[in-house]
Amino acid sequence: MFRGFKAWLRKRRERGEALRLVAELFRSPERLVGTSLRIAHAGRWVYLDHEVDGDRVIRVRFGILRHPRPYAFSPQSHKVIETYVYHALDDRIERLRGFNVTRHRGRDAD
Numbered sequence: 212m213f214r215g216f217k218a219w220l221r222k223r224r225e226r227g228e229a230l231r232l233v234a235e236l237f238r239s240p241e242r243l244v245g246t247s248l249r250i251a252h253a254g255r256w257v258y259l260d261h262e263v264d265g266d267r268v269i270r271v272r273f274g275i276l277r278h279p280r281p282y283a284f285s286p287q288s289h290k291v292i293e294t295y296v297y298h299a300l301d302d303r304i305e306r307l308r309g310f311n312v313t314r315h316r317g318r319d320a321d
Contacts, residue, residue, distance in 0.1 A: 277293060291311050294307040
């Protein structure tokens with residue numbers, strides 16, 4: 212019985228650490244350089260999963276729904292779901308996949 216509870220506590224602690232790591236990314240503009248992410252996206256990311264090595268979180272996967280515009284003053288925008296992985300040991304963000312929901316629905320822009 213206690214093993215199950217300890218495993219639950221460990222998973223909960225790991226998830227909390229993973230959430231904290233990604234939240235810290237969005238508080239540091241210099242860490243977002245080279246990605247399409249901005250501090251303004253801080254409220255939009257969604258936790259997907261994480262990987263651990265021993266008792267330390269080493270990777271966190273998260274997704275974000277973005278609404279990029281084809282050019283700066285365009286009234287049109289697309290809905291794009293992007294998946295990222297944050298490599299905590301290297302302090303590096305990698306974009307895994309982008310999926311344009313608007314174009315998938317057969318439209319050019321909203």
